[in-house]
Amino acid sequence: MSDESNDTTGTTPFTTPQMQALEAELAVTRAQLASTVDELVARLDPRAQAVRAVESGRRLVSDAVSGDAAPDARKKALAVLGGAVAGVAALVALVVAGRRKG
Incomplete structure (x- = not known):
């Protein structure tokens, strides 16, 4: 004696248009989230960051040494490189001063 009303094999679950719309919206949101995560993984990859830094x-x-560069690009390049050289010089001066004291 089995109760046939409890048998759910072969039947479709009860759905409404609202439920279907929510499921579709959820699928789109999941796809967007997956895409965002993939993009973040690509951006934060150390090798990719190193390649971008070297290219930059x-x-x-x-831009600094080429006469073909745009004036704004050349000015920016010279400023950045000048700042980097000044930073290295300051670091070397601190190291030398620290060794003289100690």
Whole structure:
């Protein structure tokens, strides 16, 4: 004696248009989230960051020494490189001063 009303094999669950709309919206949101996570993983990859930094450095040096660069790009490149040189010089001076004291 089995109760046939409890048998759910082969039947579709009860759904409404609102439930279907919510499920579709949830699927879109999941896809967007997955895309965002993939993009963040790509941006935060250390190798990719190193490649971008090297490319940026090469572009700065190229802009600074090239006469073909736009005036604004050359000015920015010279400012950045000048700041980097000043920073290294300050660090070296601090290290030398620290060794003289100790």
